Amino acid sequence: MPERTESVSRNLLRHLRTALAEPGQGQERLDRITTLIAGQMGTDVCSVYLFRDPDTLELCATEGLNPGAVHKTRLRVGEGLVGRVAKTSQPLNTGNAPQERGFRYMPETGEEVFSSFLGVPIQRLGERLGVLVVQAREGRQYSDDEVYALEVVAMVLAEMTELGAFVGEGEALSALHQRPAIFRGTVAQEGVTEGHVWLHEPRVVVTTPIAEDPQVELRRMGEAIDQLRVSVDEMLNAAPGGDKEQLQVLEAYRMFANSRGWKRRMEEGIGAGLSAEAAVEKEQSAARTRMQMVPDPYLRERLHDLDDLSNRLLRILTGQGEDTGAERPADPILIARNIGPGELLDYGRSLRGIVLEEGSVGSHAAVVARALSIPLIINAGRITTEALNGDHIMLDGEQGIIHLRPEETVINAFKDKMAMQAKAQRRYASIRKEPAKTLCGTTIALHMNAGLMADLPSLQSSGAEGVGLFRTELQFLVRSKVPRRGELAALYSRVMEAAGDKRVVFRTLDIGSDKVLPYMKPQDEPNPAMGWRAIRVGLDKPGVMRMQLQALIRAANGRRLTVMFPFIAQLDEFRLARDHLLREIEREDRLGRPLPSKLEIGAMLETPSVAFAPRQFYELADFISIGGNDLKQFFFAADRENERVRRRYDTLNVSFLSLLEQIVERCRDTDTPLSFCGEDAGRPVEALCFAAIGLRALSMRPASIGPVKHMLRKANLAEARAVIDAARASGVQSVRPAVMDWLRHRD
Structure with missing residues (x-):
């Protein structure tokens, strides 16, 4: 058993256990602890700062500073030495605090006479709860043993804070999991x-952070680690032999589970006076802190593996497995x-x-x-x-x-x-069977997006006229291996049967970018959204695409079949994809299988390049669907996954509307059916503007059909178009304010 911190930390924890067992309210208990720590460590000051809110620390208890400053002194994260410890989640140990970078003198505390400063974060599994500080008049560096001892005590304080041990007068003392x-x-x-x-x-709750008998805790730890190693070996033996990546991950698991350093550090925690569970959590918190500082994504992933193993070990030790009884x-x-x-x-x-x-x-x-x-x-x-x-x-x-x-x-x-939303839903239900016909007599076709069999009942309940987009990748994403052709054909057949005489547009496999298959080797790409994805994968690796196309043809079994290829960026990509489908049609014909009664082959327009494609593209496509989510992010060069930029660019920006109008005109010129598919299609104001500039079909989530239909049935598209044109002529960046103002005055 490690001995290096017994003299400081175990002594301290033994007294701390006694102090926590004594009766008392939150503030009284916390005051008692600061007095105890100062006395045991031979310092003039011990203070506890807890987070009042995510950005503000509050002095909640002190021994040695001015008692009148308690619940009055507050610091922002990063402010002063205490704020610096909170920001970095790292200990700060100095013998000359006033000369330390970032020092801030707080006159109300009377701390100017103290030279030495040791602050450690109070945290649990990466969650910052506060800072524990000791100070002394003499200018000295605290020893490694003292730093370690204070970290151990801070960890126990974190556990006790979580368990509500310090509920009391101060707002910052309120227990976690109780406040709004x-x-x-x-x-x-x-x-x-x-x-x-x-x-x-x-979450695993550690109810006993301080050990009574270190030998018992060491034995429990050893038995739990043995059990963990056995479970990892069983996982490794059960893994598919051909899945090299999964095997590599499990080998990394086994490496960590057998790591002597990992076990030694947890045993040191037990030697310092912690229970086995608390020792695991202390090492897990340290690993999470290291994780935040590692720039290399591979190493970060390995630290995630260690984090997961720690959770498994905690569940073994506490018995809080998947079946929690809740x-x-x-x-x-x-x-x-x-x-x-x-x-x-x-x-x-x-x-x-x-x-x-x-x-x-x-x-x-x-x-x-x-x-x-x-x-x-x-x-x-x-x-x-x-x-x-x-x-x-x-x-x-x-x-x-x-x-x-x-x-x-x-x-x-x-x-x-x-209640207001429920009332609106009842209003939408009353027009479910009515067409989306505007006051000027124009009818807009409203379709729904889907991806699961469970979606299909919404065809009736939502009033959708068909499925404008059926995402076929979900069946690939939820499996651990490529689904079989027969499985896909059976699923697609059930989709067509559930849709009845309503049209279903099947989008071929759209993988890559943020949709990586579990059995697909991840591509190390600097910008995956603009990388090897969707039709690019299908054309480079045609085996899966051919299998999917065969499944679709067989599912049709003589019925109408509508296929759409995603992420087309140029004419030749669509030609090649279309040729693949036509070859599979010829092959099925040679095999004597039923062919679709009607075949429609379309493309998703998701890149600005296709708006400027040769006329032959529009003539070759049986239909085109604008993929609004991707088209907008590429048009504005704004990653839709990036919160800093994605909301800065408006769909009703005049430049984007001009692009959409150009696409409408090109499709009108070649008599190519056109629809708009995406989140914006399901927003009533955007849908109205799309209809006003000439779009006659929209595809959206089922819940949006009612609100969009309600908006369209009250609108005159000629009036809306006049508002849009006037706003554009005035030089504004977006037509949204003008349209919203028109809608308010109209109502």
Whole structure:
């Protein structure tokens, strides 16, 4: 058993355990701890600063500084030496604090007489909770043993803060998981909903951070690591022999599980007085801190492996495995760091909403959430560390705001908003069977986007006239290997049967960029969205594309077949893709199989280059669908995954509308059917403007059809066009303000 910190840390933790066991309220308990630490470490000062909000630290307890400064002294992250420790998550040890970079003198505390300063972060698994500081009059550097001891105590304070040990008078002392909290993220699927939290991977709670018998803890640790190693070996033995990448990942797992350094560092934590669980968490927190500082993505991924192994080890030690005993609420809102499409499909439509800490608007999870019409907010930082199973939660999937454990005033306002939306939905349902016919007599065809069999009932309930886009990649994304031709043919056949006499546009496999197949070797590309993806993959590796085209032809079985190729950037790409399909038609004919009664071959226009393609492209295509999401990001050179830029560019920008008008004119000139597909098609104001400039077919998520139809049925396209033209002539950047003003005055 390691001995290097026994004299300081174990002594300190033994007294700390006694102090925590004594009765007392939050502030009293915290004051007792600061007095204890100062006495045991022989320092003049011990202070605890906790986060009042994500950017502000508050002095919550002190021994040695002016007691009147408690709950009055506040620092921003990065401000002063305490703020510097909070910002860097690294200890700061100096014998001459006033000369240290960033020193800030706070006269209300009376700290000017103290020269030495040692501050360590109070954090749990990368979540910053505060800073623990000791100071002394004499100018001295604290020893490595003292630094380590204070880190160990800070880690215990983090655990106790999480368990609510310091609930008291100060706002910053309120326990985690009890206060109302607001999170802001990125909308990946719109919708307003409420429910109760269901954690995809429930957090492991360490209830006993301080050990009573180190020998017992070392034995528990050894047994848990042995069990972990066995489970990793079993995973490795069960892995497919031909999957080299999966084998490499599992070999890395095994390497970490057998790492002597990893085990030694955790044993040192036990030697310092921690329980086995707390020792694992201390090393895991250190690994997460190192992870944030590593620029190399490969090394960061390896540290993620270590993080995952630590979670597995914690579940073994605590017995808090997948079956936590918690009962899933009737109205679950799923909270996760991230989630794969297969896991999300397992939950199905039972979810009221989804919140992810990570993810992107084009991620697999976002695609599935949109297919299931489940509100989804991504990039909601820290929510997995704050939410607990059963917490009341409200999602505003229009603004990207999450209310966790909301106050009564928020609940009432939110329910009013939901009631207004429910009223609007009833209004939309009343016109479900009516055409989207404008006041000037123009009818706009409204189609729905889909990607799963579960989407097809929306054809009837939404009033869609057909499926303008069926994403075929979902069937590839949720499998661990390439699906068989027969499986795909059966699925596509069921889709056609469910659609009945309504048209279904099947988009061929759109992979690459943010949609990487589990069994596809990731491409190291500096800009994947503009890299080897979609039709480029299909033409370079035609085997899978040919198999998919054969499946589509066989699924049609004499019915109408409509196929659309994605991400066409030039005429020759469409020619080659079209030739592939025609050759498969000839092959099926030679084999004596039924051919489609009608074959339509179209292209998605997602790159500005195709707007300027030769006339032959428009003549060759049976139809064209504008892929608005990609076209807009390439037109504005604004990555739609990048929150800093994606919202800076408006769909109703006059330049973008001019591009769309040019496409409308070229299709009109060649008599080529044209539609607009994407998020913007489902936004009523944008849909109205698209119709006003000549688009006569729109494809959107099913839930958007009602609002768009309602808008179109109240509009005169000639009047809308006049407003757009007048706004453009005035030299404005976007026609949106003028259109919105016209709509307000018209109503």
